[in-house]
Amino acid sequence: MSDIHALEQEFRREYAAGRHPDAAAFLERVPEEQREELGRRIREVLAEEPPPDPAPETLLMVQAMLRGEPPLLQLRASRGMSRDEVVSQLRDELDIEPAKEQRVAVYYHELETGQLPLAGIRDRVFDAVAKVMGVARASLMLQGPERSADGAGQPVFARAEPGAEVSLDMLAATPGERDEVDDLFTGGPG
Amino acid sequence: MRKETTSTARLPGNDHDLDSVVAEYWEPVLQWIRSTGRVRGGEAEEVRQEVFLRVTREIRSGMQYRLPIGAAIYRITNWTLQGYVASAAGRRERERPVGDTPVDEPVDHGAQVAIDQVGQDEAVEELFRRLHGQESRLMTLHYLEGLELSEVAEAMGITANNAHQIHHRAKKRIHQWLVEEAT
Numbered sequence: 001m002s003d004i005h006a007l008e009q010e011f012r013r014e015y016a017a018g019r020h021p022d023a024a025a026f027l028e029r030v031p032e033e034q035r036e037e038l039g040r041r042i043r044e045v046l047a048e049e050p051p052p053d054p055a056p057e058t059l060l061m062v063q064a065m066l067r068g069e070p071p072l073l074q075l076r077a078s079r080g081m082s083r084d085e086v087v088s089q090l091r092d093e094l095d096i097e098p099a100k101e102q103r104v105a106v107y108y109h110e111l112e113t114g115q116l117p118l119a120g121i122r123d124r125v126f127d128a129v130a131k132v133m134g135v136a137r138a139s140l141m142l143q144g145p146e147r148s149a150d151g152a153g154q155p156v157f158a159r160a161e162p163g164a165e166v167s168l169d170m171l172a173a174t175p176g177e178r179d180e181v182d183d184l185f186t187g188g189p190g
Numbered sequence: 191m192r193k194e195t196t197s198t199a200r201l202p203g204n205d206h207d208l209d210s211v212v213a214e215y216w217e218p219v220l221q222w223i224r225s226t227g228r229v230r231g232g233e234a235e236e237v238r239q240e241v242f243l244r245v246t247r248e249i250r251s252g253m254q255y256r257l258p259i260g261a262a263i264y265r266i267t268n269w270t271l272q273g274y275v276a277s278a279a280g281r282r283e284r285e286r287p288v289g290d291t292p293v294d295e296p297v298d299h300g301a302q303v304a305i306d307q308v309g310q311d312e313a314v315e316e317l318f319r320r321l322h323g324q325e326s327r328l329m330t331l332h333y334l335e336g337l338e339l340s341e342v343a344e345a346m347g348i349t350a351n352n353a354h355q356i357h358h359r360a361k362k363r364i365h366q367w368l369v370e371e372a373t
Contacts, residue, residue, distance in 0.1 A: 020217065023225035024234075035227055040369055042225040046218050047264060047365035054213035062213045066246065118239065121232040138217040144236060146243060189231035 004034055008041040015045060018052040020136040054139070061141035071141040072112045075133055083108065086132055093128035100181050107185040111142060118144035120186040208249050212242055215263050222267050226372055228275055241270045256314040256333040261364055265313070268372045317364055325360035328353060 007026055014021035023042050027035045054062075060078055061071035076086055087105045096104060110116040111129070121142075130137040219241055223234045244266055248255075255262040318329045324346065331342045343353035 015221075021221070023221040024227070024230070027225070027227055039225040039227055040372075043222055043264075043369040043372055044366065046222050046225070047260070047369055048362070051214040051218045051260070054216065058216055059209060059213045062209050062216065065242075066208060066212070118232040118235040121235070123231040126231070126235070136217070138220050141216065142235060144232075144239060146239075189229065189233045 003030060004038050004041065007038060008045065011042055012045045012049065015052065016049055020138050022138070055135065057133075057135050058139045058141070061139075065141060065143060070113050071143055072129070072133075075135070075141075076112070079133060083112070089132045090128055093131055094124060094184060096181060096184075100179075103181045107181065111185070114143040115145060116185060118142060120188055122184045122187055123189075125184050208246060211249070211259055211263075212246065215260065216242070218260075219263060219267050222264060222372070223271060226271060228271060229278075233274070233278075237267070237271050237274050240274065241267050244270065257317075257364070258361060261361065261368060264365075264368050265371075268368065271372070317367065320367070321360055321363060324348075324356050325363065328356050329360050329364075332357065 007029060011021050011023070011026055023039070026042060027038055030038050057075060057078070061075055064071045064074035076083070083105070087101060087108050090108060091098070091101050091104045094104070107116065111121070111125075126137055126140060126142070129142070130140045133140070216238075220234060220238050223229060223237050229237055241263070245263060257265065315330075315334065318326050318334070320326075321329060327346060328342055331337045331345060332339060337345065339353050339357060340350050343350045346353070348356075
């Protein structure tokens, strides 16, 4: 139990200092039977402590989202990065072979334009996108299709960066077995 | 010590205020969701998106939250998470081959409906009813009747300082309940 108290205090310090502690990573540090209690204490911290001042990038993404524009696209534009640069760095971060870069590009396009269901994206992808974009993972604003009542996705955003059109047929151009790229972007949580 | 957050009851509902609310709580809400251990990875992102789609829609439509904005957002997060988990369980159940339903995995098909039917006013009133004496009266006058704290103090025959202390204690108690509700 003392470990839980120490972890709670550590989370509080990190959170108050704006260092973006990850609640799930904290839960991983205690045995399973203690996770519920630690989670409850983390929520106490979140309820008690004032939210950290948002980073300028977060505000930028929020404003884009509220205008109905893809937040990730806005963030990339503010970084002055081309989509190809991002895709190339993302492929590196995800340790995917160069020959599959075009497939990463297709998935990234879907991610950036809010067409890719968030629930299917692996943790590694969120981490990699955040790193490439230079923001904290928790601050990253990715917009997935809004789920309808029956759980089926409907695209929220239709607008993409002019001149950045990607043929979605490229996904169909690689029929056959699912590979690591499919798994990273659509393989499910975790 | 929690800073005094602005209630949307005092927000004019324009996007400038909305920007600040969403940006401030964007990260805390993800941590709140991840601290429950009930969803992972992209699922947590999906829940966060649903929370803020709802918050955005409600604030733009002029919704008058009866709780401080942080408490209201965490409460919406709890509801959204419960609905998401129930919905995911329902999806898994529908996708399961006929005759393959394990007896040890309860599926709560009704949870989403129940959550949607929870009226916000009723939920807040219920929270305030659970508070004791002065705390209950103060929160009711402040959030449901719309009186400023100084006016509440006058109505209750207490000092403004005392009103602030009672207000703080009541908020802390409500936050505690919201934390427990999520587990």
